[in-house]
Amino acid sequence: MNQPSPAADLRRAFPWLIGGLIAIHACMSVTRVAASLWVLHQGHGEWAVGVLLSLFAVAPMVLAMWAGRQADRYGLHRPVGIAVLMGLVGALVALLGQGLWTIGFSCLLSGGALSVAAVAMQREGGQMADEPSELKRVFGWMALGPALSNALSPVAAGVLIDYVSFRAAFGLAVVLPILAWVMIVKVPRHTPKPHSAASRAKPAWDLLRQPALRYLLLLNVVLASAWDAHSFVVPVIGHAKGLSASSIGLVLASFSVAAMLVRLAIIRWSKQLDEVTALRVAMLMATATLAVYAWLPGTAGLMLGSALLGLALGSVQPMVMAMLHQVTPADRHGQALGLRMVATNGATVAMPIGFGLLAAASVSAAPLWLMAGILLLAQWPARMLRSEHALLNERAAETKSD
Structure with missing residues (x-):
């Protein structure tokens, strides 16, 4: 009797895969919000917030290659x-x-948990697509998981902190990994096809020989750092303006709601979207918003700014993931995903500490202005990525014709 293919099994179980991703991401998100506000509540200052946010990326740096x-x-x-x-x-x-x-x-542990789980889940999801536009759809759906988590988790954590206690927020984080496993066990098990000895022997760093992957990872690092700058600055600016934990949670949630909306749009119009053009538009939009964010008035103003950033930065992950699967060999997707995780989390370790020191030495909004300038400079590697991507497409077309 013929067995269904792993891809077919995965398509039927895709909602469980997304649900597991939401739950494991929410564990990290609740911990991040509760930890940031707890540190400020205890009077430790911006530098301590930066150190804690950096810790979310230390374990991923160490574990991502192994996870791949x-x-x-x-x-x-x-x-x-x-x-x-x-x-x-x-x-x-x-x-x-x-x-x-x-x-x-x-x-440290919740950041590591998300990275190990995300690499495996993203690799599994990538097995579903047969063409580039389908990759954008798959990763658009998968990117909705973290966006939904980021929309709900800050609000839930803020309400629990305001009306119960910090301990209650951390208690919610305990339940979420258990919920993630309950969902993941519903996804059918299958072992990947064995790879050749030569393929297994190649280190992940060997993939950096490909210029397209280098430019793609560089852009991903810059855009992830802009996301980190927003995550760092919102609690600090909100606390300085006297906003409650619930209000700060709403500001963070508005970013994620906008990210969800733009990812739904990507799913709907994936065939019409060019990955590099979408990345460059997102960079310009984020640059403009970061430059003026600090002057936006009150909770409503910060929610508007966060929503604009969510539209820009929320579009990045599906585009990057789709291109990553196009520019790397199929039997090394896990390694490529691990390499991407190391690159982005390397920035996430360094940037929040730098943001904290910069904010303490100057003004709270300085990290946003720094990232606006870096995003402008990043337009150059984006142009180079377009050239390399077009060259790879030409080679793929020649191979098919042969």
């Missing part, structure tokens, strides 16, 4: 099971005792 190899070799369930355990332990530590060290440890 695990995903290429074992598929989905093994790396996600490890991620669930990491997230659960990290949330329990923060729940049982609020202190700078325990909350820092929780940030």
